Amino acid sequence: MNTPASIDAAAPLIELVQADIAAVLEPDVALVERVSWQLRPGEYWAVGGWHWSGKSDWLTTVAGLQHPSGGQHLLFGEDITVMTQPELVAARLRMGVVFENGGRLFPQMTVRENIALPLRYHRNCPAEETNEAVETVLALTGLADSAPQLAGQLNRGWRQRVALARALVLRPEVLLLDNPLAGLDPRQVRWWLDTLAAFNAGHAWLGGRPLAIVATTDDLRLWRDQARQFALLQGRRWLSLGGRTELIASEESTIREFLAA
C-alpha cells in the first residue's frame, strides 16, 4: 500500500468508480447505482438526500465498512477488494467516522474511555499515556466537564460530540459524518459548523493540514454557506451539484425543492 508521502497531494483520497451501493442490512438491495465520485485533500462535501435515500449506506461504503455491490472503491489509491486486513486497518486509521444518532458510542464506557479506546488499542499503552491527547481533544470539543460521565447517560447531541472527539483523536486525514446536525438546536449547529470549518482550514491538532470532510444531510440549507462541494442522492442516483455558486444558481426543480424544503 502507498504511504501518505508517496501519494500525490492532489490524488483522490477516496474514489468510487461506477459503484453500486447496497443496503447495509440487505446486501442484495442496491440503494444507489453507478456512483462516480472522488474526494481530494482539503475538500468539504455536503451530500444531501431525503430519508431512506441511502445516505448512511453510501457513507458506510465510503468508509470501507462494506463493499460496493458493483463497481470499484479505492481507498488512498488502493482497490479495497485487494487490500489485506492490515492495509485496510491502516486505511481506516486515516479516516474518522461520526455515525448518526449519537455516534454509536460504547454506552458502558465513560466519555474519556470512549475517546481513549482507539489510542490505547493501536498503541497498546496504559490509559495514563493517552491522557494528554484525550484532554486536548476533550477541550477542543467542549467535553472536559463530561469526561467522567458514562457515554450512555449523555443526550444525543453530546454523544455526537463525543463521537467527533473519538474520530479526531487519531488525527485523521478524512472525516466522514453521517447527518451530524440532525436534531440539534441552532447553537449546537453553529458550534458544529464553526468547528468543522476550523478543521477543514487546517487545525493545529492536525499539524495545520486541512481535513477533508464529507457530511451527509437531509437539510442542505444548513451546509450551503460552509461546504464547498455538493451532491444529492435521489431516486437511486448520485447527482453531483458542483460548488456553492452552481448550487445556488441551479434552476433544476429537484435541487430547488431540496433547498426550499
Added chain:
Amino acid sequence: MRVDQDSAKPAAPPLQASGLALPRSYLNFVGQQIFRLLQTIQGVGAFALITLGVTFTKFNAAWRVTHPLIRTQIDRAGVRLLPGVVFFGLALGLVIVAQTVSLLQRVGAEQYAGTVMVTVLIRELGPLATALLVLARVGTAIVVELGLSRAQGEVEALEALGIDPVHYLVMPRVIGLAAAIFSLTVYLILVAVFSGYLFIFLQDVPLTPGDYFNQIARALRWEDFALLALKTATFGAIIATVTCFQGLAQPLRLEDVSDATTRAVAQSVAGCVAADALFILVYVVM
C-alpha cells in the same frame, strides 16, 4: 425391458391431486432443515476458525486492552457463578452421590462406588452440568449484548476505529468461558463429592471417609485430569463461539436478537452434547 414396462403404465396422479401433499411438503421441510443445519455448521465452523486464528496470531496484540477484558470475562462467567455452582454441587451430592452409594450398599456393590462416581460425576455430569449452567447464565447474556451492539451499529464503530471485533469482543469471551467452565467444574465436583459423603453419613451408610475417598482415588486415572481440562475448555469454547456467532456474525435488527438468543442456546447445547459424545469415544478407546 423394465423401463418400457414402467413407461407403459398409466401416469400416476400428482401427489397433490391425489390428496397426498403431506409427504412431498414434509420432504421439502426436512430438506430445508438439513440444508439450514449444514449452513449453520459451515458458518459456526468458519467463525471458529477465524477466532482460533485471531487468538493465536493476536493474543498479545493490544494486550493492555484485551487482557483486562479476558479477566472481566473470567470474573463474570467464573467467580460470579461460584455460589450457584456450590448450590448445584450440593444438589448433585444429594441426588447422585448419596443416592447411588446408598443403592450400591443395599445390593452389596459398594466397592463400585468410586467407579460410579468417577464415571458419572467427574467424566460426564460435572462438566456438562457446569457448561449448561454457564450457558444459561452467561451465554444468553453474551448473545443479547453482542446482538444489541450489532443492531445498534457499535460493531461497525469498532471496525471504523480499526479495531478487530473478533479480537476485541470474541477472543476474551472464548478464553474467559473456557477458563471459567474448567474452574467451575473442579469446584462443582469437589462440592458434590464432599456433600455426597455428608449425605451418606446422614443416611447411616456404613462407609468410612477413608474407604469412600480411597475408592474414588483408585478409580481415577491420569487421563481423567487431562480430559477433564480439555473437555471443559472445549465446552467453554463451543458456548462462546456459538453465542458470539449468533450475536455478531450477521447483520441484526433489534427484533432479531431474541430469535438469535434462542438459536444460540439450542446450538450450544447440541454442540456440547456432540463434543461430549466424542469424548466418550476417547474414554472408550483409552
